[in-house]
Amino acid sequence: MADQNKTDTAGKLYNEILSPSELFAARSRSHKIPVRGQKDFFPNDSDEQRQRLEQSLNEHWSLVSEERVERLGNLVKGIWIPSDQIVELQSPAGKFWQTMGFSANAKQCLLPEEALYLMECGNLQVFYRDLPLSIQDGYERFLSSKTISLQQYQVFGHLKRLGYVVNRFNPSSEPSPYMRQLNLPQSRDSAGRQLKRKRSTSPTLSSSHTKARESHTERMEEDECSHEGEKKSTQASPETPGVSTATTRSADEGKGRNWWMTDVLPEPGHRSDHSLSSGSSRWDFRSIVFPDLGSREQLSSCLASPDPSLLPEALAVGACDFALWRQRINLRKVNMSSKDWKREEDKLRRGWDVNKDEEVRRCRNWTEYMELMSRREAKRKGRPAHLWNREVTPLHDPREPISTGELLEKISVIKPTNLLEGASRLKGGDEWRICFNVYQADTVADFKKSNPGKPYARMCVCSFDGPVPDLRAIKLLTFQSGDIPVVFAVVDYGDISFYTFKDFQLPLDVFP
């Protein structure tokens, strides 16, 4: 057997270059993968088993030894540029352009991992010094500490093969937590992208990439900020909110940019001058009564015409018969269960306000109020006073009403925490970082590179040989990722497993 093997290998040793006739024959190659049969439990030396093993191995080797053969017309041609660590396309990109690649200097380019994946898929032929690169060349040249590691590429390829859209994660293009808090629209994402791809510092060229999506005003903004994008983004940081809001507001309001979501209230100062400028101050809303149509008390079925001074000129509004409207609204009395009542009462009690206290309201001056207080204090003396005299006092006065939930919270020794608590104060480490943004496979059809939207998950690549991320690392990554889950892709040679750490709120079985 060994002899036979030797002659075989001596004949065509490592001849992995196909002849033209072999290449031609490869067009009608099957694309089916042979099914693996049921495995056996134990080798029993039988011929049958040996035959099956031989067949499996033959199938295996024929699959593994198969070379990629493609029609030249179906191949996109690219050139490897080692100085920039990118692949520049020489012929128009294929369908993959929707989810991969970027434009720089009016050229279509691919990141090394994207190029390598497309080479493996048989979509791309990459040349270097006028010679085509083999897949092996691709692995050895494209994967390095300057680009991404082999393990990172394994994860990239695994996810791509499953159909996900995978992009490199770029921390500087993510909105800062402050921006997220304010719900600021992500107008800088294109600028950030350009910063990431260093080759395009010139703003005129960059606009070819960002296309018509951007309005003229935005491009102008980019012009002034693309060179100092860093500076601009620090301006929007928490230290100087006043400055940034003032400038952006005056600049953008006229162009219909909505910087503030309606539910986020601006600072009081801004509000007041806003209302002044719109001239609404002449209306005293306390004196303008809005009719309560749902009221139980029988109103006359007709509303008197409103004060003409409140209406625009040349607009007359007569009396309004609202009987018709009353029929359309739900006038049923709200039936509250005893539980609901209790909840309402609790709400009232919790929002306890000294001004709501009838007795306090009856006081006409400070002296009377102080008298009331001392009277109450005397009444309270009924509690075991000695407990309150010492350094250590009870956590709770039994006379004060309190809900069970609040009491539990009061006596809890270890406070519950969440992943994000204190994360903003942690200093970043280097050993853990997010590598990829992953978008779900079913969004591929309407995926836009310029506006990818929210990722489905973010990937962090590590190996079983390395340590498990500690709480600090998890906090940092979670903070960096915002509301998008961070997934750890753990590479174990050929296998990849995915893990994620989640916040868990212990349910509290106490009502209310």
Next chain:
Amino acid sequence: MFFSLDPAPPSRRTGFISLTSLSCAPLAFPSFSSLPAQLMRCLRGLQLLLAMDDCPEGTRVAVGVSLCDSAPLLWRHQDLRQVRSEGLVGALLGSLPRTPRQNGRLGRPLLLLPEEERLLSEQGAAAALPAAEQDGGRADLRLQVEQYEVEQQSSHEEQSILALEDRKSALVRAMSSPGAQSDEALWGRLEALDQSFTFPRSALAVQLSTARSGLSYCPESRAFLQADWPIRTQGGSRREVTYQVFRDLRGRGFYLTSAGKFGGDFLVYPGDPLRFHAHFIAICLPLEECLCLLDVLAVARLGSNVKKTVLLCSPGTDGTVRYTSLQWSGMV
């Protein structure tokens, strides 16, 4: 919780762990008492096979390993076959050329486990391939480019002839099968085809090579490379322990793959993983290392859940390895 240090009667009824000491040569299968003899036979057979494969020193071809981001990868299918014939499985990493967009079956390159890499290099059976950067001079390069272009041209010509023949035979088949068609008509059609046929450049079938071509093709250069396998430092005493275990189990004829997803060091197969299920999850520990009981319970439980036996493997001082199998067993 009871522990018995003797082979306990196995039972599927769960509850207790039995620790079975297996320091003797053949591995015992606690739950299949009739099998050890068969296994022994099989092992002997395998050893015989290995001995046959062991060619005399010098004639044996070294496997060409190339490093990618410090990972040892095999690229040429002959190399892949050879390491598999020596019982090393490795892990395939690349997309399969036939159907690239799936993860079920992968293709070249093959990643070697650190233990496999070390075993090969200790046997002098592996050689580092030159890195991609060591290219020839400018003139050499121009020559290569010229050669490539000539090859492309001749391939185009040859494929064009093949394509024409293909068309002709299809035409002949199409025109002769329905029956009554005059020969003249057929000849005319063929003539016309000869005249008008063009084979566009875009239809040319080209190969996207998997392995790099060049120097490493002839066996002499491979033998020459055998000598300069770089000594790569393999980290720490833990690796030493896993390597001892790997070598011992491989020496007994087992096939091993990494067992990260089962929480162990190796999955141990009684035969080629293509045809057989793994029987054991090997966990390698130094002999003197203390084990936390909870850890023992965890791995034993996990092993029984995936229907595998957990093996605690510790290399002794005398070069042998001690095996202890862990299994849930019933006590009624």
